[in-house]
Amino acid sequence: MSEPGPIVLVVDDERFFREAICDALREAGISCRAVASAEEALAAAGDPAVGVMVLDLGLPEANGLELLRRLRGERPSLRVIVVATHADQEDVLEALRLDASDYLAKPLHDEELMLAVRRALGVFALEGRLATLRQRLGALASRSAALSEQAAVATGAEDRAARLGAEITAALAEVLGASKTSLMLVDDAGSELRVAAATGASAPPGQMDRVAVGAGVAGVVFASGEAIAVGDLDADVRFASRARRERYTSRSLAVAPVPGLGRALGVLCATDRDGGAPFGEDELALMQILARQLGPLLSGPASPPEAPGSASLPEACADPRAHADLELARAICDVLAVEVEPQRLVEAALRPVARALPAAPVSLYLIDNASGELRLEGQHDETGRGDRKSLPRQRGLTALVLQTGRVVATDRPQADPRFDPDVDTPENGVAGPLLCVPLHWRNKVLGVVRAFPQGGAAASARTGEVISAALSAAVRNLLLYRSLLDSIEDLAEARREARGANNP
Numbered sequence: 064m065s066e067p068g069p070i071v072l073v074v075d076d077e078r079f080f081r082e083a084i085c086d087a088l089r090e091a092g093i094s095c096r097a098v099a100s101a102e103e104a105l106a107a108a109g110d111p112a113v114g115v116m117v118l119d120l121g122l123p124e125a126n127g128l129e130l131l132r133r134l135r136g137e138r139p140s141l142r143v144i145v146v147a148t149h150a151d152q153e154d155v156l157e158a159l160r161l162d163a164s165d166y167l168a169k170p171l172h173d174e175e176l177m178l179a180v181r182r183a184l185g186v187f188a189l190e191g192r193l194a195t196l197r198q199r200l201g202a203l204a205s206r207s208a209a210l211s212e213q214a215a216v217a218t219g220a221e222d223r224a225a226r227l228g229a230e231i232t233a234a235l236a237e238v239l240g241a242s243k244t245s246l247m248l249v250d251d252a253g254s255e256l257r258v259a260a261a262t263g264a265s266a267p268p269g270q271m272d273r274v275a276v277g278a279g280v281a282g283v284v285f286a287s288g289e290a291i292a293v294g295d296l297d298a299d300v301r302f303a304s305r306a307r308r309e310r311y312t313s314r315s316l317a318v319a320p321v322p323g324l325g326r327a328l329g330v331l332c333a334t335d336r337d338g339g340a341p342f343g344e345d346e347l348a349l350m351q352i353l354a355r356q357l358g359p360l361l362s363g364p365a366s367p368p369e370a371p372g373s374a375s376l377p378e379a380c381a382d383p384r385a386h387a388d389l390e391l392a393r394a395i396c397d398v399l400a401v402e403v404e405p406q407r408l409v410e411a412a413l414r415p416v417a418r419a420l421p422a423a424p425v426s427l428y429l430i431d432n433a434s435g436e437l438r439l440e441g442q443h444d445e446t447g448r449g450d451r452k453s454l455p456r457q458r459g460l461t462a463l464v465l466q467t468g469r470v471v472a473t474d475r476p477q478a479d480p481r482f483d484p485d486v487d488t489p490e491n492g493v494a495g496p497l498l499c500v501p502l503h504w505r506n507k508v509l510g511v512v513r514a515f516p517q518g519g520a521a522a523s524a525r526t527g528e529v530i531s532a533a534l535s536a537a538v539r540n541l542l543l544y545r546s547l548l549d550s551i552e553d554l555a556e557a558r559r560e561a562r563g564a565n566n567p
Contacts, residue, residue: 069114069187071095071180074104074130075146076122080171084117087173093180101130108138114187115180117167120147120154128154131161140190142183146171192345196536197396199238199349204389206234207356214360223361224248228260228268231331231357236262238353239317239346241333246321246357247274247281248329256281256329263335280318281330288327289468290319290351294341315341319350322358331357344503348532352388355525388529391419395533409441412537413512416530417443422498422514424489426450427534429502429510430465437465437510449490450513459486461511464499468508470527471499489515498522500531502538509538 071088073095075081081097088095096113098104101122107113116134120127127145134141142164147155155166164186165179213230217223228246235244243263247256258264258271277286284291293299296314316334320327331354336342394415398408409427417425424444428437437454444450456462460471460481476482476497488494499513512534516522 068094069184070110070112071115071117071184072104072107072113073097073117074099074101074122074127075117075119076100077119080119080146080169084171084176087176088180091177093184101127104130105133105137108134108141113138113141114191115142115144115183117144117146117176117180118163120145120151120158128157128161131158131163135161140187140194142187144179144183193396193536196345197393199345200389200393200396202238203234203349203352206230206238206353207389210234210356210360224259227357227360231353232260232262234353235331235333235350238349239333239342240337240340241342242335242337243333245271245332246329247285247332248321248361249276249285249327256285259329280316281332284318284320285327285330288320288322290317290347290354292317292342292344292347294343313339313341317342317347317350319347319354321354321361323362328358328361344532344535348535351528351532352392355528387419388526391415391526392529392533394419395530395537398537406441408537410443412534413441413443416512416514416534417445420498420514420516420520420526421518422516422520424448424450425512425514427502427510427512427538428454429538430456437461440510446517448515451486451490454486459483460497461486461499461513464501464511464513465508468501468503470501470524470531471497472522472524472527473497474522496520496522498527498530500527500534502531503535504539 071093073081073084073088075084075097076099078099081099085095085097096107098107104116104118108116118127118131122130131143131145134143143158143162144165144167145155145158145163146167146169147158148169159166164183167175167179210227210230213226214223217226231246232244235241241263243261245261245264245268246259248259249256254276256274256276258268258273261268261271264271274282276282280291280293280296292315294315296316313335315336316332318333319331321329321331331350333342333346333350336346395412398411398415413425413427417423423446424442426442426444427440429440430436431438431453434453435456437456439450439452442450454461456465460473460476460479460483463469463481464471473479474496476487477484477494482494484492484494487497487499496516497513498516499511501508502510502512512530514530
């Protein structure tokens with residue numbers, strides 16, 4: 064069962080306004096609570112479930128601005144919508160300087176109230192999600208170091224699998240908040256997956272059921288190479304017929320393939336999240352980062368033969384980029400916490416990518432529904448080379464990423480027969496290392512980010528997976544903000560039409 068949404072706290076000393084606002088919110092399905100004084104508001108705001116406050120600045124016994132100042136210190140994440148009359152504009156300006164999230168003028172209109180509250184709830188939820196993601200990335204960094212330590216002291220393949228299996232399943236349980244996790248490895252024949260390590264299991268790994276490749280969720284993920292998060296197995300047409308197993312309390316799970324040196328090694332599985340919440344895109348992205356780090360460690364310390372023109376194989380276990388990739392993900396998350404406006408958001412989110420690789424240009428494209436092409440949404444480029452304004456969806460390695468949802472990372476893209484010089488190069492047409500990653504939202508690929516590494520930097524598939532996961536979150540923010548702007552414009556247009564009809 065998912066957790067209830069945030070509560071809206073209505074603070075107004077006039078009973079009529081309190082009840083009118085709460086009635087409108089409840090009719091829209093929004094949980095709310097009402098108080099009449101600043102003292103009651105401070106006490107109620109101590110509840111972390113309160114995410115938004117609708118505050119009348121004209122409270123009699125304690126100025127609403129003073130309450131807002133105290134809230135900024137005690138609950139900085141709380142989104143506060145201030146309400147005032149047109150005569151209180153100086154107070155409104157001061158409230159906005161104190162980081163009030165919005166302003167509504169009395170008398171209130173239900174449409175404006177709903178837009179402001181929904182926007183504030185969305186920002187509150189997003190900031191909470193980003194704070195959780197940053198915390199998880201910190202735990203992931205610690206666990207990644209422990210994985211490397213276990214690999215360094217392993218004495219052979221069997222010992223390596225045992226040590227890393229125990230460490231990785233414990234890491235999954237901590238980072239994803241899952242009570243049951245497992246590592247399944249493929250047998251020598253490549254036909255079955257066996258449980259090598261597990262947490263929360265009632266039986267030893269050796270006694271747990273094997274899964275045929277291509278059968279069940281784990282077998283399907285291994286065969287396809289595609290990670291999946293299922294919110295409800297009963298509602299997913301791919302797995303609705305799967306028999307219910309009593310040892311699981313949840314019908315939500317996440318499974319990610321573990322890539323090895325030239326072949327898949329197995330899968331990571333997680334189910335039964337704390338509180339019964341379903342697994343989502345954030346959990347799947349974190350799982351994929353762990354899987355990408357685990358694969359080379361399981362394969363052993365030997366580096367694979369270098370494949371000309373392609374860097375699609377995972378890097379060796381001693382790759383120093385592992386920590387850098389986590390820092391890159393955190394840098395992008397930090398941008399999402401402070402930027403909302405689409406153009407600034409895109410450019411700011413691409414900046415740490417450009418500097419970490421290093422690469423120029425780094426550009427983000429989304430599918431344009433009108434033309435059907437990939438349209439440039441923003442780029443970061445300190446060299447002035449620039450990227451193309453639009454790209455076709457059916458040509459080149461860039462189109463391959465869009466169609467398959469997989470990363471393309473290659474140091475010599477021109478060696479690939481699918482390379483198109485009019486698509487897979489920046490505006491100047493000069494071919495060079497290419498990293499192109501998909502942008503996902505709700506199990507769909509909505510666009511791509513591509514980067515052209517410079518100064519001898521290699522195109523890293525593992526780094527590409529991290530970039531894909533982190534920047535997909537940026538795209539979700541961008542689309543949410545645009546949807547909000549469209550709603551505001553629709554409301555404004557409806558009001559203009561209504562005024563025109565009333566004043567022919």
